[in-house]
Amino acid sequence: MTDSQFNKVLIGVNGLVPLALLGWDWYRGNLGANPVEFVLSTTGVLTLLFLLISLAVTPLRKITGRNDLIRYRRMLGLFAFFYGCAHLVTYSIFDKSLDLSAIVEDVWQRPFIALGMSALGILLPLAITSTKGWIKRLGGKRWQRLHRLVYVAAVFGVIHFYLIQKSDFFWPIIGGVILAAVFGYRLWVRFAPK
Amino acid sequence: MPESEKIRSSEITDEFDYLNRRNFIRAGALAGTAAATGLIYRYLNPPPPREVTTAAIESFSEAKDPLPDDLTPIEDVTNYNNFYEFTTDKRGVASLAAEFRSEPWTVTVDGLVEKPRVFGIDELLKIDQEERIYRFRCVEGWSMVIPWVGFPLSMLIEMARPVSSARYVAFQTYYGGSNPRGPEVNLPEPPNAMGNVFAGISFPYLEGLRMDEAMHPLTIVATGLYGKLMPPQNGAPIRLVVPWKYGFKSIKSIVRITFTDKQPPTTWSAATPNEYGFYSNVNPEVDHPRWSQATERRIGEYGRRETLMFNGYGEQVADLYKGMDLRKNY
Numbered sequence: 001m002t003d004s005q006f007n008k009v010l011i012g013v014n015g016l017v018p019l020a021l022l023g024w025d026w027y028r029g030n031l032g033a034n035p036v037e038f039v040l041s042t043t044g045v046l047t048l049l050f051l052l053i054s055l056a057v058t059p060l061r062k063i064t065g066r067n068d069l070i071r072y073r074r075m076l077g078l079f080a081f082f083y084g085c086a087h088l089v090t091y092s093i094f095d096k097s098l099d100l101s102a103i104v105e106d107v108w109q110r111p112f113i114a115l116g117m118s119a120l121g122i123l124l125p126l127a128i129t130s131t132k133g134w135i136k137r138l139g140g141k142r143w144q145r146l147h148r149l150v151y152v153a154a155v156f157g158v159i160h161f162y163l164i165q166k167s168d169f170f171w172p173i174i175g176g177v178i179l180a181a182v183f184g185y186r187l188w189v190r191f192a193p194k
Numbered sequence: 195m196p197e198s199e200k201i202r203s204s205e206i207t208d209e210f211d212y213l214n215r216r217n218f219i220r221a222g223a224l225a226g227t228a229a230a231t232g233l234i235y236r237y238l239n240p241p242p243p244r245e246v247t248t249a250a251i252e253s254f255s256e257a258k259d260p261l262p263d264d265l266t267p268i269e270d271v272t273n274y275n276n277f278y279e280f281t282t283d284k285r286g287v288a289s290l291a292a293e294f295r296s297e298p299w300t301v302t303v304d305g306l307v308e309k310p311r312v313f314g315i316d317e318l319l320k321i322d323q324e325e326r327i328y329r330f331r332c333v334e335g336w337s338m339v340i341p342w343v344g345f346p347l348s349m350l351i352e353m354a355r356p357v358s359s360a361r362y363v364a365f366q367t368y369y370g371g372s373n374p375r376g377p378e379v380n381l382p383e384p385p386n387a388m389g390n391v392f393a394g395i396s397f398p399y400l401e402g403l404r405m406d407e408a409m410h411p412l413t414i415v416a417t418g419l420y421g422k423l424m425p426p427q428n429g430a431p432i433r434l435v436v437p438w439k440y441g442f443k444s445i446k447s448i449v450r451i452t453f454t455d456k457q458p459p460t461t462w463s464a465a466t467p468n469e470y471g472f473y474s475n476v477n478p479e480v481d482h483p484r485w486s487q488a489t490e491r492r493i494g495e496y497g498r499r500e501t502l503m504f505n506g507y508g509e510q511v512a513d514l515y516k517g518m519d520l521r522k523n524y
Contacts (some may be wrong), residue, residue, distance in 0.1 A: 006220055017231040030242060032285045033266075033274035033493045034336055042239075057439060097497050163484060166334065167394030167465060168282035169431055 003070050011072055015079045018046055019086075036094045043087035044116075045171070048157050050080035052178050055154060059185040074130050077150070081127040085119045112163035119156035122149050154179050202266040220253070240285030243273035248423040248430070254323035254343045261327050263492075266338035268420045270493050275427045276332065277446060278393040279369060287427045294426035296447065301432065305453035306360035309353070315431050319417055321345045326414055328437035330444075331476045331505045337490045342435050344416035348409045356453045363408040364458035365434060366450040368396035375430065395465045401445035402458035402472065403436065406514055412437055412507060415448075438507040440474045475506035475515070480524050 001009075022042060025031050031038045047129035061069040095101050106113045126147055128134070135143045158179050161171035246268060275287040299315040308398070323343050331337040351363070370389050389397070407413060416435045417424055424430040429446025436443050442462055462470035471485050478488045478501040489498040504511050515523070 001220075010224055010227060014227050014231045017228050018235050021232060021235050032243070033270035034284075034491065036496065038285075047250070048499065081390075094489075094496055095498070106486070109481075112484060155404065165394075167278075168392050169394060170392040 004068060007072060008075060011075055013077075015050070018042070019083075036090065039090045040087065040095065043083050043090055044161065046186070047080050048081040048154075048161060048175055050076055050083060051154050051157060052175065052182070054080060055150065055179070055182045059182050062189070077123075078127060078130060081120075081123045084123055086175055088117075088120055112160050115156045115163070116160040117154040119160060122153040122156070126150055126153075151183055154183075200221055207233060209243070229408075237273040240283055241289045241382065242506055243269050243285075245287045246272050246420070246422055246425050248425050250422055251319075251323060251418045253327055254421070257325040257327045257341065261329065261339060263329065263339045264494075265327070265341055266493050271338055271340055271419060272425050272427060274493065276334075276441065277427055277429070278390055278395055279367070279397060279399065280427075281390055281391055288425075294430065296424075296426065296431035299428035299431050299449075301448055302450045303354045304450070305364070306357045306455060307453050308355040308357060311354070313350075318350075318415070323417060325421075326416075328412075328435060329478050329505050330435075330437065330441055330500075331490060333440040333442055333474070333482065333487075334469070335485060335487070335490050336493055337501075337505075338343075338493050341416040342414060342416040343421065344432075344435065346411055346514060347413045347415050347434065348411065350415060350451070351408060352515070354451075354453070359455045360453035361405050362454045362456065363403050363405060364450075364452040364454055365401045365403075365445045365448050366452075366485070367397075367399035367445055368447045368449045395461050397450075397461075399445060399461045401434065401443055402460050403443075404457075407436070410511065410514065412510055438475055438504040438511045440476055442470070443474050443513055473515075473520075473523050475511075475520065475524075476501060477520055477524070478503060480521055509514075510519070 022031075022039065026035065026039070054073050057069050057076065061067055092098055092103060096106070100173040107117055108114070126149060129138065129143065129146065138146065158172060158175045161175055162169060165172060211401040225333055243408055273288045274284045275291075276282075276284055277287045277291065280287045280290040297315065301313045301315070301318065302310075303313065323345060325341055325343050327339065327341045329337060330340050403413070414435050416429075416433050417431065419425070419428060424433065429444075429448075433446040434444045434448065443460075457472055460470075462474075463472055476487075481487050487501055490501045491498050502508070
């Protein structure tokens with residue numbers, strides 16, 4: 001096994017640890033008084049976490065000069081998509097009991113739900129086109145342009161996270177600061193006068 | 195394969211050792227990082243539920259007309275709390291509040307009353323206690339059914355004898371060193387000082403009721419739940435319970451009750467006036483600007499149930515709001 005293969009295993013295992021603990025706590029009945037709310041918030045936070053880590057790859061790569069970091073970006077992005085799907089499944093099944101009209105009404109009336117849905121809607125084509133085959137089919141330039149949409153998803157995600165809080169904005173602000181840093185870095189690299 | 199390309203046995207051993215060492219390091223890295231990730235996850239998530247350790251209330255009359263609804267288990271009632279002075283994490287309050295001492299404790303009753311006075315907690319616990327099983331609906335969209343123990347607030351009000359100009363009652367929660375101290379206002383010292391800088395609301399926590407709401411027989415001063423003295427996380431030693439209003443109106447750990455002629459400021463309404471009003475009656479038709487109030491999740495149930503007007507107490511309280519536009523007076 002090469003080092004990069006091993007590192008992928010390492011990221012994969014670590015990315016699944018929260019899911020395993022969530023499942024274990026659920027099995028043991030240790031998710032607290034409101035398990036649905038807990039699973040919703042945990043999967044939501046994990047989605048944003050992996051999204052932000054995947055966005056941090058390029059800045060980290062440029063700052064540290066470790067170009068091999070790019071090899072792990074797809075996996076991190078797919079973890080974000082995976083936890084996002086778990087978030088949506090929890091919401092649709094356990095919160096809304098698969099009541100489609102209630103879900104549509106929610107999306108229509110609640111800006112934060114519409115934002116969350118849009119963010120996941122953006123991640124879907126990005127997840128599908130994340131394979132080598134799709135990069136070839138689209139061509140590097142077009143693929144890159146399409147995948148810049150991930151910043152839109154991340155901005156929507158952070159606002160979605162902010163809007164659901166009652167008054168304690170500590171974690172959404174942390175998320176916003178990290179997003180501003182990675183996004184700001186990319187913009188600065190691109191547009192700063194040389 | 196030519197002889198020269200054959201690997202000598204000594205080389206094989208070396209490679210084997212090398213791989214072994216590498217595998218060993220890799221296994222260590224895998225186990226180590228996974229354990230660290232698990233620990234971070236555990237650290238960021240709330241601790242396991244705590245048992246209630248408060249003493250049993252010696253005597254109280256049992257509830258006369260229990261609700262058809264099942265009671266919410268005591269473990270959930272005491273491990274899922276909004277008490278922002280400690281933390282905004284509902285599952286984290288119980289452990290953070292465990293050291294909160296509510297003895298000694300005094301409640302100052304003042305303002306537009308004939309008999310302003312300071313009650314020691316012992317005096318309040320001597321008032322005839324009765325059990326009341328109420329639905330409790332949080333503004334966040336979840337609900338519980340809780341067997342409170344306490345007495346009608348009207349009994350306390352009658353003792354204080356408000357003057358005729360008193361139209362509102364204001365309540366204040368204990369907050370660290372911010373409350374007045376004196377020989378007869380003997381409140382616990384820090385480390386009880388509650389102070390969560392990230393709460394996003396200002397302290398001390400304030401609430402208020404109109405006089406007729408305060409005098410209503412459903413409004414109680416609760417001194418305990420499930421037959422035990424009030425656990426700290428639920429608002430020890432005394433709190434208000436107004437079952438037809440959203441939970442945040444039922445102010446916890448009360449140190450001051452003041453009678454006024456003007457509508458008193460209330461914490462949530464001051465923090466976000468377009469989201470929380472003075473009345474905050476449970477109303478499935480008036481949504482929170484950011485989420486629906488039409489349904490609620492009863493703790494212990496997976497689906498959602500319809501929210502009832504005035505939390506199901508409309509028959510008793512709807513008259514209080516006759517002629518009022520409840521969309522404006524949310």
